[in-house]
Amino acid sequence: MITTSRRARLGWNIATYAVLITLTIFCIFPLVWTLLTSLKYEADIVTQTMQYIPKRITFDNYVAIWTQSGFPTLVFNSFVVTATTVVLCLITGTLAAYSFSRFHYPGRGVLMLGYLVIRMFPAVLMIIPLFILMRGVGLLDSRFGLALAYTSFLLPLFVWMLKGFFDAAPKELESAARIDGCTRLGAMVRIVLPLARNGLVATSVFVAIAAWNEFLFALMLTTSQGSRTWPVGLQLMVGEFQLPWGVLAAGGIISIIPVMILFAIVQRTMVHGITAGAVKG
Amino acid sequence: MAERMSALSEQSPSIWRRLDPAAALGRLSESRYWMYLLLVPSAILILAVVLYPTVYGFQLSFRQMRLNRPDLGTGFVGFKHYIYMWSDKVFWLSLRNTAVWVTFAVVIEFALGLVAALALNRNLPGTKIMGVLILLPFFLPNVVAGHMWALLLDPRLGVVNDILVRLGFLETYKAWFADPSTALGAAILVEAWHGFPFFALLLLAGLKGVPDDLYKAASVDGAGPIRQLRLITLPMLRSVIAAAVILRVIGLVNSPDLLLILTGGGPGQSTQVLSLYAFQKAYKDFNFGYAGALSVVMFVLLMVFAWAYVRVSKVNQD
Amino acid sequence: MSTLTLNGVRKSFGAMDVLQSIDLQLEDGEFLVLLGPSGCGKSTLLNIVAGLETPTSGDIFIGDKRVNDVHPKNRNIAMVFQSYALYPTMPVERNIGFGLEMRGVEADTRKRAVDGAARMLQVDHLLDRKPGQLSGGQRQRVAMGRAIVREPELFLFDEPLSNLDAKLRAEMRTEIKRLHNRLGTTVVYVTHDQIEAMTLGTRIAVMKGGVIQQLADPMTTYEKPANMFVAGFIGSPSMNFVNGTLARDGDHVVLQTEGREPTTIRLPRVAANLDGLDGRQVVLGVRPESFSAATGDTADLVGTIDVVEPTGPDTLVVLAVGGQTITARLGPKLTVSTGETLGLTIHPDSISLFDPKSGGRIG
Ligand SMILES: Nc1ncnc2c1ncn2[C@@H]1O[C@H](COP(=O)(O)OP(=O)(O)OP(=O)(O)O)[C@@H](O)[C@H]1O
Ligand SMILES: [Mg+2]
Numbered sequence: 001m002i003t004t005s006r007r008a009r010l011g012w013n014i015a016t017y018a019v020l021i022t023l024t025i026f027c028i029f030p031l032v033w034t035l036l037t038s039l040k041y042e043a044d045i046v047t048q049t050m051q052y053i054p055k056r057i058t059f060d061n062y063v064a065i066w067t068q069s070g071f072p073t074l075v076f077n078s079f080v081v082t083a084t085t086v087v088l089c090l091i092t093g094t095l096a097a098y099s100f101s102r103f104h105y106p107g108r109g110v111l112m113l114g115y116l117v118i119r120m121f122p123a124v125l126m127i128i129p130l131f132i133l134m135r136g137v138g139l140l141d142s143r144f145g146l147a148l149a150y151t152s153f154l155l156p157l158f159v160w161m162l163k164g165f166f167d168a169a170p171k172e173l174e175s176a177a178r179i180d181g182c183t184r185l186g187a188m189v190r191i192v193l194p195l196a197r198n199g200l201v202a203t204s205v206f207v208a209i210a211a212w213n214e215f216l217f218a219l220m221l222t223t224s225q226g227s228r229t230w231p232v233g234l235q236l237m238v239g240e241f242q243l244p245w246g247v248l249a250a251g252g253i254i255s256i257i258p259v260m261i262l263f264a265i266v267q268r269t270m271v272h273g274i275t276a277g278a279v280k281g
Numbered sequence: 282m283a284e285r286m287s288a289l290s291e292q293s294p295s296i297w298r299r300l301d302p303a304a305a306l307g308r309l310s311e312s313r314y315w316m317y318l319l320l321v322p323s324a325i326l327i328l329a330v331v332l333y334p335t336v337y338g339f340q341l342s343f344r345q346m347r348l349n350r351p352d353l354g355t356g357f358v359g360f361k362h363y364i365y366m367w368s369d370k371v372f373w374l375s376l377r378n379t380a381v382w383v384t385f386a387v388v389i390e391f392a393l394g395l396v397a398a399l400a401l402n403r404n405l406p407g408t409k410i411m412g413v414l415i416l417l418p419f420f421l422p423n424v425v426a427g428h429m430w431a432l433l434l435d436p437r438l439g440v441v442n443d444i445l446v447r448l449g450f451l452e453t454y455k456a457w458f459a460d461p462s463t464a465l466g467a468a469i470l471v472e473a474w475h476g477f478p479f480f481a482l483l484l485l486a487g488l489k490g491v492p493d494d495l496y497k498a499a500s501v502d503g504a505g506p507i508r509q510l511r512l513i514t515l516p517m518l519r520s521v522i523a524a525a526v527i528l529r530v531i532g533l534v535n536s537p538d539l540l541l542i543l544t545g546g547g548p549g550q551s552t553q554v555l556s557l558y559a560f561q562k563a564y565k566d567f568n569f570g571y572a573g574a575l576s577v578v579m580f581v582l583l584m585v586f587a588w589a590y591v592r593v594s595k596v597n598q599d
Numbered sequence: 600m601s602t603l604t605l606n607g608v609r610k611s612f613g614a615m616d617v618l619q620s621i622d623l624q625l626e627d628g629e630f631l632v633l634l635g636p637s638g639c640g641k642s643t644l645l646n647i648v649a650g651l652e653t654p655t656s657g658d659i660f661i662g663d664k665r666v667n668d669v670h671p672k673n674r675n676i677a678m679v680f681q682s683y684a685l686y687p688t689m690p691v692e693r694n695i696g697f698g699l700e701m702r703g704v705e706a707d708t709r710k711r712a713v714d715g716a717a718r719m720l721q722v723d724h725l726l727d728r729k730p731g732q733l734s735g736g737q738r739q740r741v742a743m744g745r746a747i748v749r750e751p752e753l754f755l756f757d758e759p760l761s762n763l764d765a766k767l768r769a770e771m772r773t774e775i776k777r778l779h780n781r782l783g784t785t786v787v788y789v790t791h792d793q794i795e796a797m798t799l800g801t802r803i804a805v806m807k808g809g810v811i812q813q814l815a816d817p818m819t820t821y822e823k824p825a826n827m828f829v830a831g832f833i834g835s836p837s838m839n840f841v842n843g844t845l846a847r848d849g850d851h852v853v854l855q856t857e858g859r860e861p862t863t864i865r866l867p868r869v870a871a872n873l874d875g876l877d878g879r880q881v882v883l884g885v886r887p888e889s890f891s892a893a894t895g896d897t898a899d900l901v902g903t904i905d906v907v908e909p910t911g912p913d914t915l916v917v918l919a920v921g922g923q924t925i926t927a928r929l930g931p932k933l934t935v936s937t938g939e940t941l942g943l944t945i946h947p948d949s950i951s952l953f954d955p956k957s958g959g960r961i962g
Pocket of ligand 1: 104612617636640641642643791
């Protein structure tokens with residue numbers, strides 16, 4: 001009895017490792033291959049026989065994408081849009097999350113649901129009027145306008161995730177702070193926000209990654225080099241210039257490096273926040 | 282209110298204190314309506330940038346609006362777009378493709394996600410790092426994901442083709458995205474790669490919430506792993522699964538990004554889905570009225586689905 | 600002078616009435632214990648006094664000032680919470696001094712005050728630690744330090760000891776008593792531990808369903824409970840209740856019990872207030888320790904022993920008396936066993952009679 005169950009356990013362990021290794025390869029092989037491609041000479045990419053391990057390595061592709069196109073501008077635009085989005089989310093979303101987490105009042109449940117339902121609105125339905133609207137107020141093709149759009153559809157996620165982190169801070173802390181002499185705002189700023197610091201960082205990173213990656217709104221709402229973000233720029237380059245694979249791969253790698261770094265830093269807290277929000281909601 | 286204000290300003294007689302914006306905000310926070318005031322900034326944003334445009338979009342779907350044909354004006358045309366849609370072959374095709382696209386993607390993603398979550402939940406040594414790597418694709422941009430896979434599946438230098446030929450599964454390299462019979466399938470594969478980590482993430486969180494005692498009790502009762510999965514794990518995960526499926530379906534129906542990058546709906550209309558069709562109507566043809574009508578239909582279908590799904594999963598729970 | 604006065608304080612959350620017209624007057628230096636089961640509104644009442652919640656109606660006075668619209672920080676109170684509510688990001692020293700800091704007290708003065716409070720509570724060696732690095736008992740002491748450092752007019756404690764283990768709890772209970780004796784500050788103390796209530800309070804307010812059932816000093820509350828709820832809530836094992844009808848049997852008043860096998864319980868000759876109650880349906884309340892074993896004719900009642908539980912200092916005997924159950928606390932070296940019959944006498948002066956319908960005290 002014992003031996004069979006031990007053997008069964010060993011079998012399941014082996015199967016577990018097999019599954020995980022397969023899935024890991026499935027997940028990161030495209031990344032690895034792209035990285036390898038970005039380091040190959042064009043001649044080694046377009047060959048008769050596939051080169052799995054590059055025989056020689058070059059950084060020409062990186063130099064090419066960085067110097068021969070508007071890529072730095074695109075990255076800079078993306079950076080500005082992302083930063084603006086995060087700041088807007090932090091200001092408006094933190095307040096809303098705090099309200100939902102700390103107070104019980106008539107209409108709270110409905111409002112919370114309302115913030116969530118927003119996510120169900122099709123981007124396409126929003127995007128057309130938004131185009132007309134932004135053109136009307138002069139925000140079309142501007143980084144700020146794009147950040148505004150991002151903020152509005154990322155806010156629900158931001159609020160729900162952050163609410164989870166706020167919920168974890170005991171309510172009595174604010175009571176104590178108020179008796180000690182803080183206003184409600186003071187208690188929030190001095191006591192709760194420092195306590196939810198990790199949550200704030202993780203939630204911001206989540207929003208930052210989403211804004212950095214976003215493609216559809218950017219495609220529709222930006223029309224010139226002045227505000228275009230990298231996903232749109234890269235996509236257009238592929239279409240217009242028949243971008244060589246190596247250069248495209250280099251561009252891809254450059255643009256996901258910030259994502260990977262941010263992900264690596266706050267991975268644990270962020271995953272916790274996402275799952276808490278979704279499992280509860 | 283007024284009493285409280287004056288009581289507070291007694292405490293800080295200095296005019297500077299009273300003019301200090303931080304102090305003023307602090308006093309405001311003592312108001313009875315503070316919880317609502319906290320919502321004002323985000324509500325304004327959402328109203329202006331989400332709600333108003335959405336309502337506008339609904340209304341657009343009943344109007345003529347073609348930016349490249351100003352001669353047609355922007356008049357009210359009633360149900361014209363909806364009636365046209367009824368006879369629009371591409372619409373019906375996109376509807377069918379959307380169903381296929383969403384169903385297969387969700388099923389595959391759920392299956393892979395469940396397997397990954399079950400495996401990760403065993404917490405064997407050395408699997409933590411794999412857990413992190415498996416989550417990575419979810420956070421990668423569609424644009425990069427799309428082009429990575431385009432490179433991998435390229436008809437001339439795609440490594441997947443090379444591997445399949447070497448293993449003997451294929452005679453020659455295949456142009457996956459150029460063949461109408463494989464294009465949607467290939468796109469679903471890419472989507473699965475991109476989206477299954479989401480299921481893994483949520484299901485793993487759900488699994489962590491299942492008490493170990495249940496499994497111990499079940500194995501004492503002689504239930505094997507498969508039966509434990511069916512009798513304990515899946516029922517315990519029901520609400521997580523429901524939430525994950527709903528969220529994913531909404532995401533898949535609403536965002537045309539990946540298909541836009543991979544195929545642009547082609548070849549022919551073989552990978553055309555509703556969201557992409559609507560987007561192209563707006564972005565390429567500037568036919569905002571018809572695009573609006575398409576998105577309204579999509580939204581309504583999505584709502585009906587969500588409602589029915591929640592209904593069914595609730596009923597099953599009882 | 601009275602420190603705290605509540606006049607008709609009510610509180611409802613939506614449709615739910617949590618407090619129903621609370622009236623209370625607290626003299627200087629009193630130690631009032633709010634005692635009651637979970638959810639009866641103790642914390643809500645305390646929060647209203649602190650200014651953390653607003654009452655739906657009614658007035659609150661601290662000293663002679665109406666404080667309904669006064670911010671918590673200006674009410675001259677300090678509060679200790681069940682979870683201690685120490686600021687996790689601040690070291691102990693700043694935690695204790697935060698209230699002074701917010702009131703703009705100079706750093707020097709503050710330091711002196713914090714050191715004084717810390718020494719009094721024996722946490723002066725912990726001032727540099729964060730709350731996360733403290734044990735439960737130490738956290739409790741820091742929370743107390745934070746309250747006393749401001750020298751408030753009124754202390755509010757919300758179940759401050761309920762997160763401690765039994766031994767620490769007893770220790771801190773003594774400490775709080777000592778502190779109260781030393782500082783003489785008025786205290787409102789919430790608990791659902793009746794031992795804390797009896798040992799600490801100068802008065803106890805027993806609450807149920809948002810209503811104060813009885814407000815009296817501990818001994819009165821124990822010996823003359825105002826109704827069956829208070830009688831049953833205080834004391835462990837709790838008071839015995841026997842339903843029956845009063846009757847006269849010669850010199851004695853007796854209780855004709857109800858139940859499957861009616862029997863008669865002779866009541867001790869007590870106050871005249873039993874006169875005129877003949878024939879009335881009542882609930883007799885007798886505390887377990889008010890019985891002693893007796894034999895023959897001296898016994899006031901006779902029952903069959905059901906369970907015998909020696910606890911060390913004494914023996915708990917559960918008897919079936921006329922189909923009803925009675926628990927008696929008897930001497931330690933009792934040699935009785937299950938199934939035997941046992942006679943008991945009831946001590947004079949220690950019975951309560953309640954109205955079976957309203958539950959209120961009759962005599
Ligand atoms: N913010 C609120 N909204 C709605 N109901 C509330 C709120 N706060 C408390 N209640 C309800 O009021 C009642 C009294 O709560 P309170 O916290 O005062 O009880 P308590 O006597 O302190 O109980 P415990 O001994 O468990 O601490 C409870 O039924 C509770 O559910
Ligand atoms: Mg309480």
